[in-house]
Amino acid sequence: MTGTTPYRTYLSEQQIPTAWYNLRADMPEKPEPMRLPNGAVATHTDLTPVFADALIDQELDDDTAYFEIPEPVREMYKVYRPSPLCRAYNLERALGTPAHIYYKFEGNNTSGSHKLNSALAQAYYAAAQGLTNITTETGAGQWGTALAEAAAHYGLDLDVFMVKCSYEQKPFRRNIMETFGATVTPSPSTTTEAGRKILAAHPDSSGSLGTAISEAVERALHVPENRGRYQLGSVLNQVVLHQSVIGLESYEALRVIGEYPDIVIGCAGGGSNLGGLIAPFMRDKLCGERPDTRFIAVEPASCPSLTRGRYAYDFADTGQTCPLCKMYTLGNGFIPSSDHAGGLRYHGMSPIVSKLKHDGYLEAVAVRQTDVFEAGEKFAKLETILPAPESSHAILAAIREAEKCRETGEAKTILFGLTGTGYFDMVAYDKYNRGEMSDHVPSDEELEAGFATIPSIPGVQ
């Protein structure tokens, strides 16, 4: 009943990449550099108090094409990688499409998502540097869970600041982080200056990713003897670098199968999964070997940075304590509708992904939440994997492209990233099943209010 391609292609342990691929090295124009509020380009020295040294090297290096994966990280990759490249035969049959639909499934580890790929790297480098404490923030909770696993493995203390409304609505996410040994604090909290300031002004604040970042950074800076650092799960160049393991494995597995994607699709919140998935295929496009490959970033209509945002320098956090990145942004003060479920709520976007979009190498589409859940449930029933709502954005776009193939009769090869599972998103699924899910799309006025929070930097832009 099936073709010669198996449902699941597993590479061998030996085929796990030995190096991460740095797409910036092959970009004809590099992403704009990170800057300080005064307009100066951020240096290694500027970032040293916040990030582990090896990670800063990776963050600032636009030229080195490959960074060797440290052996202890690669050892841990072997516990859950290579992840399977899956042929969605059941979905293809149900759609009646001649397209070949593949997805790289990153949900087959306890963290439930691709986030573990970077968490292991970041925790390892912190431990190798002799640091003792790491801090982070989490919203939907996938990143916090992954970093909790990584911190447990490398023997680091982890403080997670969890956006208060998520902390209250997703107790199981908190529990799983605690099970792995992390300390989870609802943000805003009274344990940091940044938190106390917010609480003084807004005693009932339910928190935001921006505030949680500010708290986590402050906590890292106050660890005695300079042995604490802050870690971030997306947006940064280093994270896109680590996530290239997704793309490299996909590339190799498709080579084994004898396919090459015509279209590569990923959901986009901060852009790390998308940037990692597309990396080797984008390289082929940039160097002219595969000029016709299409790349599609899929974002929620409720938080449409790539499709309706501005390409500008903006703060990475709402608290405006972090450096600025040149990226598609809705403004650091933009707050997506609380109706929106799951992740993909970030105001900005990876500078690498932003640059590729700006230069015309990558398309972006914004999709509505109810359509996303409809696609996710269809996929679950056919492929028996319950996708995370984030991943379902990519599923929806893949279905639409496959339906176009049905119309045109073209047997295109479509690859999308299935970033994770939806076990912790049952409240949202239930809301959808009851017909109570809404589709907020920000008005132009709402967007303008967000844009007003984009700073202007003297002598830049």
Next chain:
Amino acid sequence: MTGTTPYRTYLSEQQIPTAWYNLRADMPEKPEPMRLPNGAVATHTDLTPVFADALIDQELDDDTAYFEIPEPVREMYKVYRPSPLCRAYNLERALGTPAHIYYKFEGNNTSGSHKLNSALAQAYYAAAQGLTNITTETGAGQWGTALAEAAAHYGLDLDVFMVKCSYEQKPFRRNIMETFGATVTPSPSTTTEAGRKILAAHPDSSGSLGTAISEAVERALHVPENRGRYQLGSVLNQVVLHQSVIGLESYEALRVIGEYPDIVIGCAGGGSNLGGLIAPFMRDKLCGERPDTRFIAVEPASCPSLTRGRYAYDFADTGQTCPLCKMYTLGNGFIPSSDHAGGLRYHGMSPIVSKLKHDGYLEAVAVRQTDVFEAGEKFAKLETILPAPESSHAILAAIREAEKCRETGEAKTILFGLTGTGYFDMVAYDKYNRGEMSDHVPSDEELEAGFATIPSIPGVQ
């Protein structure tokens, strides 16, 4: 840093078994047959109203060694099988043991457990027979989730009766079944005669597996035109047969690696995972090829059917509406402590597993809940998989055997079944983490009260 054995061994799609293995065919003494309350051996005709025809054939056949897996079931197995055989290197290192620890991981599918292996088979046979409706009960929810997936795939309507306290305590389990299209009713309900009877006597009843079974069977029998059937997730011979896919894949993967287990360990609730995992290895023992292999069933001290139960004919359900099985039982009226988390709460045990235990081929140990959670958390931090509490019973026993090897210096090969993930058990993990989990072990008086509910059948036992 590792040996030549990879962390994960994946067989190819072609190596998925083409037939289930029926261990009964190689047992020197067969399990006792299912009987009706009047003592007569249950016939195909007796079971026809309740089970799909092909499943009755499998249930009653003690002689056929192999049943071909229907191609549509094998197609669906390809979506998530072969499951990985994993080497627990991190655990071995942490224990400092010379033992080689392997686990067969069945949690890598959305249902989160091995239950899907039988759910797909049972739903397929119902659909192939032209039936339209299936019914079942669920407690912890793994079986209900798996059958919901299977029913969605084969286009069957599914009614799940979910033990009321689980329905209320585990809303996400209910949500995931509903997402796959099942109808979930808290039991006892007013929708069946059996439910109404219980509610009349006990208006505040929080339900039991036994009552839920009675409701599900009644519902199946009332589907118009005889097109409904009841399906069960464990205990039955047919389920052990379907779960042999776990053992067959483990056997083949170990052969590829060049290992053979000295000890095979599985958790035991109804016995289907254990029976399936051990099947081909037990065959080797029974036929004298591998006489020294040890088999260990691990059960909760709070529900100790194999270690403290009686080997006797007993009803499969508390409502005493089902046929009787000869098995280790605590009595159909035994109700395990509500302190006990997760599954493994069944009063009886698979007749196949029971017979093997009775005849001395299989050992059984009962373990305490807090020890189980301690082992589960240790495993999670080392192997990055958060185990289901049921699976953690096997983990604990494997750790204890590996620690013995550390003392003796023997490099034994240990295989255990990691039946599923603990995503839906965070309430229990949280309770453990807070030090609020207790260890109820039934007193002799409590056991006697259960034994008093074991029926005596005229002319039998």
